[in-house]
Amino acid sequence: MLDGGTIADILEIASSLLQNPILLQDFTTRVLFSSSISSSAMEDEILHSVFTYGYVLPDLFEKYDYDNVLDMIAQEPEAFLLQSDKKNNRLIRRLNVNKKYFGWVLAVEDTHPFQYGDADIMNYLAEILTFMLEKDNYSAGNTQVENLITELLDGMTSYTEKDFRQRASRFGWNIRDSFVLTVLSGKKLTHVGRNTMAAYRNHLSLLFPEAKIFVYHNNLNLLSEYRNNNLQEDRILSIVENYGLTASISDPFEQITDLPEVFREQLAVLHIGRKLNRSDRVWHFRDFVIYVAVFYLAQTGNIRHYCSDGLVRVFKYDKNHGSDLAKSKRVYLESGALNTASKKLNIHHNTLQYRLAKFNEISGIGINNRMSELELILSYYILDLFPEILDHDGKEA
Numbered sequence: 001m002l003d004g005g006t007i008a009d010i011l012e013i014a015s016s017l018l019q020n021p022i023l024l025q026d027f028t029t030r031v032l033f034s035s036s037i038s039s040s041a042m043e044d045e046i047l048h049s050v051f052t053y054g055y056v057l058p059d060l061f062e063k064y065d066y067d068n069v070l071d072m073i074a075q076e077p078e079a080f081l082l083q084s085d086k087k088n089n090r091l092i093r094r095l096n097v098n099k100k101y102f103g104w105v106l107a108v109e110d111t112h113p114f115q116y117g118d119a120d121i122m123n124y125l126a127e128i129l130t131f132m133l134e135k136d137n138y139s140a141g142n143t144q145v146e147n148l149i150t151e152l153l154d155g156m157t158s159y160t161e162k163d164f165r166q167r168a169s170r171f172g173w174n175i176r177d178s179f180v181l182t183v184l185s186g187k188k189l190t191h192v193g194r195n196t197m198a199a200y201r202n203h204l205s206l207l208f209p210e211a212k213i214f215v216y217h218n219n220l221n222l223l224s225e226y227r228n229n230n231l232q233e234d235r236i237l238s239i240v241e242n243y244g245l246t247a248s249i250s251d252p253f254e255q256i257t258d259l260p261e262v263f264r265e266q267l268a269v270l271h272i273g274r275k276l277n278r279s280d281r282v283w284h285f286r287d288f289v290i291y292v293a294v295f296y297l298a299q300t301g302n303i304r305h306y307c308s309d310g311l312v313r314v315f316k317y318d319k320n321h322g323s324d325l326a327k328s329k330r331v332y333l334e335s336g337a338l339n340t341a342s343k344k345l346n347i348h349h350n351t352l353q354y355r356l357a358k359f360n361e362i363s364g365i366g367i368n369n370r371m372s373e374l375e376l377i378l379s380y381y382i383l384d385l386f387p388e389i390l391d392h393d394g395k396e397a
Contacts, residue, residue, distance in 0.1 A: 007132050011035045011105075014125045018091075019112035024129060026103035027070070028198030029056040032138075037111065044087045047108060055202040058243065061195070070195040073104050079122035081114065091118055093126040097133045105129055144171045146214040149223065153216055153260050161257050168256075173212075178226040178252045181259065182236055183266040185219045186245035200243070207235045216263070220245075223259070226252040233282065240281040246270060247282045268292045275385060294381050304389050308372075308379040310363030315383070315390050317362050325362065328355040330380050333373060 007024065015022045015035035024033040031054045046064065049057045061067055069082070079093035089109035095102045105126055107118070148168060151157055159167075165175050189197065197215055204213045204222060211224040224232065233249070240247050248269040250262050269288045272295060285292070297306060314326045328345060332352065335341040342349040359365075365372045383389060 007033050007129065007136075010125070010128055010132065014107075014121060017121055018107050018114075018118055020107050020110050020114075022125075023050065023106045023108070024095075024103070025050075025055075025106065027074070027101060027195065028103075028202055029070070029195070030054060030202060032103075046087055053202075053206055056199055058196060058199040058203050061199050066199075067193045067195050071193075074101050079119040079126070081119070089114060091122050093122040095126055095130055095133070097130055097138060102130075102133065102138070145173045145212060148173075149212060149214050149259070150216060152257070153263060155260060159257055161255055164257055175256055176225045178254050179256065179259075180224055180226045180232075180252055181250040181262050181266060182222040182224070182232075183219050183248045183263065183270065184221070184236075184240065184245050185248070185267075185270045186240075186243070188244055189220060190218050204239065207239070208232070217267075219267075221263070237282055245281070246273060248273070248285065249282065250285050265292055268295045271295070272385065290378075290381050291385060294378070294385055298386065303382060303386055304392060306378065307382045307386075307389055308363070308365075308375050310365045311376055311379045311383070312390060312392075314359055314363050319390075323355075323358075325355050325359045328352060329359045329376070332356060333377055333380075 011022050011024060011033055012035055015037050021037040022035045023031050025031055029050070031050060045060055046056060046066075049055070049060055056066060064086070072082075073092055073094050076092075076094060079091060082090040082092055091107040091109070091114055092104050093106075094104045105122065107114075107122060145168065148164075148171065152159065152164065168175055189200070192200075197220070200220055201213050201215060204211070204220060208222055208224060211222045214221050214223070222236075236247050236249070239245065248266040250266055253259075253262055265285055269283050269285055269292060272288055272291045273283045276291075294303070297303060311326065314329070318324060318326050324345075328341075328347075331344050332338070332341040335344060338349050338352060342352045345352065365376065
């Protein structure tokens with residue numbers, strides 16, 4: 001049987017002996033194989049999720065404290081009965097494959113009550129499955145493609161574009177010509193355990209079946225083929241709203257070896273969005289590109305050096321006199337026209353002209369000086385990210 005049979009065949013034999021459905025799952029809760037006997041106990045939410053979607057949905061982890069359940073499975077060496085008033089009884093036996101924790105084999109008490117000796121059947125079944133999984137070289141959790149992506153991000157191996165694509169093709173990954181990277185982040189992800197993170201990843205795989213989904217630095221990441229439609233973003237918005245996360249979406253890029261830099265850019269967007277206290281949850285790199293440039297500029301040295309002294313003087317003047325000269329100048333620069341800016345500020349255009357003249361007087365910046373205007377725009381972005389510059393000791397206006 002071991003020579004010619006399959007894992008599915010073994011599960012069918014064990015299922016007929018126990019007269020109950022059996023599942024083989026890895027530690028992410030994904031169902032790898034199941035017997036043909038399906039469960040009728042759909043009032044059991046965990047079973048409903050497993051039999052409907054193929055894994056346990058993330059929201060059920062918190063509802064049933066499922067992380068602790070999975071930790072208990074990982075620590076228990078022999079088959080044991082898991083009983084609950086809310087769920088069907090389970091007979092569970094963990095699996096170690098190649099001396100690493102792999103997952104478990106699970107029988108559900110559904111069509112027949114468990115009997116004495118069923119635990120022995122589960123222990124024997126686990127030994128057979130371990131042998132077959134090792135023979136077939138199964139690996140738990142990360143796929144070879146996910147490991148390859150992580151290897152690229154870690155920078156431990158230097159790849160040319162051609163070399164990386166050739167290696168990926170050996171794992172069945174035929175790389176397309178244009179990608180978008182979405183990075184999902186949040187305090188919730190930072191504090192969840194490995195099992196819950198895997199549940200999030202499984203949920204994403206249901207919504208984005210064609211994407212490469214991987215966990216890296218406590219972030220969930222979707223590497224997907226670029227398509228010019230809003231369907232993907234609608235799904236991402238649903239995820240971030242349901243789980244209280246934020247998402248950063250990259251510009252399309254064509255070279256897969258650019259992924260490490262694109263990933264760093266998306267982390268910068270997430271950091272900046274939080275620092276700006278943005279109320280929306282899905283952020284696009286293109287909307288943050290100047291802020292990202294300022295963020296990188298700050299890493300080179302003293303960002304104060306790049307901020308206009310004249311603008312700092314005006315901000316301090318506004319603080320001392322209760323005026324809005326700095327804000328008025330910014331709205332004017334971003335609007336490009338006096339009438340448009342005055343409407344946005346809800347003031348008469350003569351009032352705006354007075355404020356702009358006063359701004360020039362205090363800042364010492366000349367009228368119609370294009371380079372000075374560009375410096376001002378950059379300085380506004382710098383002060384958005386580093387308002388502490390205004391607290392720098394210096395002469396007050």
